[in-house]
Amino acid sequence: MRKRLKLAANLLLISTIVLGSTLSSIEVFAANNDLMGMxxxxxxxxxxxxxxxxxxxxxxxxxxxxxxxxxxxxxxxxxxxxxxxxxxxxxxxxxxxxxxxxxxxxxxxxxxxxxxxxxxxxxxxxxxxxxxxxxxxxxxxxxxxxxxxxxxxxxxxxxxxxxxxxxxxxxxxxxxxxxxxxxxxxxxxxxxxxxxxxxxxxxxxxxxxxxxxxxxxxxxxxxxxxxxxxxxxxxxxxxxxxxxxxxxxxxxxxxxxxxxxxxxxxxxxxxxxxxxxxxxxxxxxxxxxxxxxxxxxxxxxxxxxxxxxxxxxxxxxxxxxxxxxxxxxxxxxxNREIATGVSKVIINDKRRITVEFNGIVNGYEASRKNNYTICGSMVQEATIQPDYRTVVLRLKYDLDKSALLNFEGEAENILGINMNYIFNKGNTNIEDNVTDGDKPRVLYVQTLDTVEEGGNKILVKFSERVMESDARRLENYRIKRRDGSYVRVNDVVFNKEREDEAILYTESLDYAGRYLVEIDGIKDLADNVMEPYSDYLDIFDTGALKVIEYKVKPGTYHNSKKVDVIFNKKLDKVMATQERNYRLLDAQEKPINGAIGSIVYDEYSGDRVTVELINLKYDGDYTLEVSGVTDLSGNTLPRTKLEMRNLIVEKPRIVDTPYVKQTGDQNKRIVIVNFNQELNKDDATNPSNYEVRFKEGSADTYVERADYRFDGGKSTVTLYLDKVISEAKYELTVDGIRNTEDFIMDRQSVEFEVTP
Structure with a gap:
């Protein structure tokens, strides 16, 4: 047998499990269901x-x-x-x-x-x-x-x-x-x-x-x-x-x-x-x-x-x-923390009721929809809130005028097993948000801050709780520019706890200054349509300008590349096309002079440019450094490095002296040729792109077949000759072969020798 004395900090949740240690947070107890059960x-x-x-x-x-x-x-x-x-x-x-x-x-x-x-x-x-x-x-x-x-x-x-x-x-x-x-x-x-x-x-x-x-x-x-x-x-x-x-x-x-x-x-x-x-x-x-x-x-x-x-x-x-x-x-x-009654009921709308208990309730029982009765409808869902004192009921049918006027409900097994509690307008504070006749109004609109992807967050505060479906409808909000066009509202986040606030997420702004904000079509919980709102708002973009994406593609020439650079906001065209704001670095991050060609501003999107890199000297790694570009509000891009790996900028060419191997067919030979980069396979395997002749003169030897292999570092072509060649010096001429970016090699001749 044991005697249990009251602990000093008594926070408990209605439950039928053994009492746990005293904690300092009601929410912790509620989550653990560690409270006296009745x-x-x-x-x-x-x-x-x-x-x-x-x-x-x-x-x-x-x-x-x-x-x-x-x-x-x-x-x-x-x-x-x-x-x-x-x-x-x-x-x-x-x-x-x-x-x-x-x-x-x-x-x-x-x-x-x-x-x-x-x-x-x-x-x-x-x-x-x-x-x-x-x-x-x-x-x-x-x-x-x-x-x-x-x-x-x-x-x-x-x-x-x-x-x-x-x-x-x-x-x-x-x-x-x-x-x-x-x-x-x-x-x-x-x-x-x-x-x-x-x-x-x-x-x-x-x-x-x-x-x-x-x-x-x-x-x-x-x-x-x-x-x-x-x-x-x-x-x-x-x-x-x-x-x-x-x-x-x-x-x-x-x-x-x-x-x-x-x-x-x-x-x-x-x-x-x-x-x-x-x-x-x-x-x-x-x-x-x-x-x-x-x-x-x-x-x-x-x-x-x-x-x-x-x-x-x-x-x-x-x-x-x-x-x-x-x-x-x-x-x-x-136990002073347990619920013994209902302190307040909020009729949010015809299908949503909030029941506020006067203490902590058992989370399991409070979340069971069958433990509630609302006269005039049927409870479809019961959701316990984090404070373990509040439950939101979602009803299957709308409450009609009679049910609202004579509102009554019952909670069973929540305050105690086999115990019922009836709540109505006679014994409970009932906040009826459905039968009022006041139209909702916009109290104020204000900018919050700039989102990461550009654009703004704009807070809209209403005079009372409003319908979530209306508040989240994008077409109920319009933000007009000076030229009469509209800023796109990308998303609306509704404050489900307060139900009287909405945050608008807009596209990137064209300028910092005054915009006309228009709001209408939003109803309160009693179906009263709001008074239309129209007023000017000064919007300033203070968010950081960033590069969010870039892509390298072939340039105009074999030794050039084009880089599409996309920013998170619309750009100032003059600053976006200044050559001094772009610099190309080599693999050791040393500047390459004369490497920045044309800079093309995308007039349609306004948030991207295409920079052409010219006079590139070698295949390998480069870095495009961008700085000084500004958006329409004057926010400047910090120095940003865009790394470009394994760029191919040279034309195809033979890199080693071809060498000859004996085949099993009498004295026929094969010639192995190495190239500096990946080739167009159709060109590389076309025998007509190769000539083999004696160093002194006539082209009396032909290529029957050409095989191609690329191992990630270099390309190798194996040439099968049509007849026996004797020990002597020969010349191989290659022409008409392109790389994977469609740049064709210069005609090239190399010598090789057949030895005993």
Missing amino acids: KKLHGNDRFSTAVEVSKDGWGYSNYVIIANGFGFADALCSAPLSKTLDAPILLTDKTSLPTSTKREIERLDARRVYIVGGTGAVSANVANQLKDMGLAVSRISGSDRYETSLNVAKEINTTNTVKDVVVASGEQVSQGVDALSIAPIAGDAKMPIILSPKNSMTSSSRTWLNSKHVHATYVIGGTTALSNNVFKQVPNGKRLEGRNRYETNLEILQEFSNYLDFDSVYMAKGEKSSVIDALTAGPISAREGNPLVLVSDTLDLTQEKFLSKYTPTHLTAIGGQLKDETIYQVGRVL
Whole structure:
């Protein structure tokens, strides 16, 4: 057993898991679902309430205790027996077993039933009904309630050594109220509860009690319940009493606080009409040694002070007569953060409702659409917000005028399991944004900053919440230039949290200065169309100018290249075409003079130029350095280096002396020729592009076939000659071969020698 004291920083979320460490953020607790959970167990009558308690505490049980549902005595003294047997207490009518009780026994798959009380309390007919169900039936009874309680004590004593005993009033006028809160404790400790008349114990009870050498006898209630004479008759007596039944309850809980587990707390109504419900809670609270708190319709200060010391993870209320408001009051004393009601409801539009709770709710239950009812429609989706206090409901059908006028909703299982909360205009602050007649207006429009890709962000602030679909429609916004044309609005981002703001993302501006902003066609949540807006706005572009893309392509000549450079915004044409703003660097990043040719500005897009690089001397790496270019607002491009790898700028040419290899066909030879770059394959494999002749004269040797191979660094052509050539010097002439960029090589002749 353990006692749980309230931690200093108490932040919890409604849940049915063990209490975690105290944290400093409500959101963290909410995310972990680490908050006290509340639950109410009740049925349509006392019999079904006992069944609900049994279902909550037992998945199955070999044993069941049956007691009369209209008397308190037998059920009261059965709590310790229940703990001994690990069995729930179910209730019956005197003459017939209720259907709900029968079905619960079947669900538990019980084997034996203990009937507590004589046939005057539970008839033989009930016993026979139980036997017909295939159950073994044992009856514990006596000539009256006092002897029955003694015989129950003896049954407990058959399997447990009796160390402590409880003596409680068996008078009908008391209804066992004072002894209610001792039942779970007696059950947990397996202390028999012996009933006694007010003025003197029965002789059989005294004899048995004095024979057991008990350590302590707890006499429950003041002298109006059990006289001093009774107190003197018990061994090692200790009276537990208060000024009323609720103070007596606290005295008992305080006495055994070190043995109780306050991780879970049970509560029941202490009125006489609710006694039997409270008694059925005894077995379930006794299973783990949890306290049972008795309450009226409201807590008094003494009860609040006592309960405020503890932070349970579960609060379970027993009985239908217990008001939900009372349960919420106890819950708030045990945990200040939990929700106990709805503080505000916002009707956003005809299909969207925001429910604001007055504390943290269980995220799982609050996100279940079936836990909500909105009169006049059906909840299609429930979305818990990050604060775990707010839920947005999306409805399937529009709320009509009648439903809006008489708005009412219900939340089930959210504040507590099996607990409902009704919210309407009579008990809750309802903010109705649908039935108002005011038209929305634009309060102001202002520039925010420049986006990375160019253009501007412009904030539009409305006078009230507006429809998201309207606010995001691009055609509802127009930004007019001085020449009457319009700036393109690329996107609109709507503030879904505030619902009264939109941010416009525009294209890159042509100039910094005054633009005319026009807005219309936007409705509020009540379908009122806005007053058209038209006013001038000074827009200044302060965003950095950047190169966002560049591409190298063939130039006009074999030793030139063209580079398309694309910027993030429109450019100042004069600055974009200044030759001094471009510089070509070689592989060692040294400037190459005279390498910048024409610079062509794209009049259509306004955000790109084509720079031609001329007089390139070698194949390899180059860098185009750009700086000093400005946009239309005067923002200058910082020095930017555009790297260009493996540029091919030379014409094709033979780079090594051809060499000859012998073939297997008599004395025929093959000639292998290497070129400096990748060639056009069709040209390279065309035999007519090659001539082989004696150095001295006539061309009497021909090329039958040419094979081509490119290995990424150089090209190799293998020439197959048509006849045998002898040892001598020869000349190879190559002409008409182009590279992959369609530049043709100059006619080239090279010598090679055939040796023995």
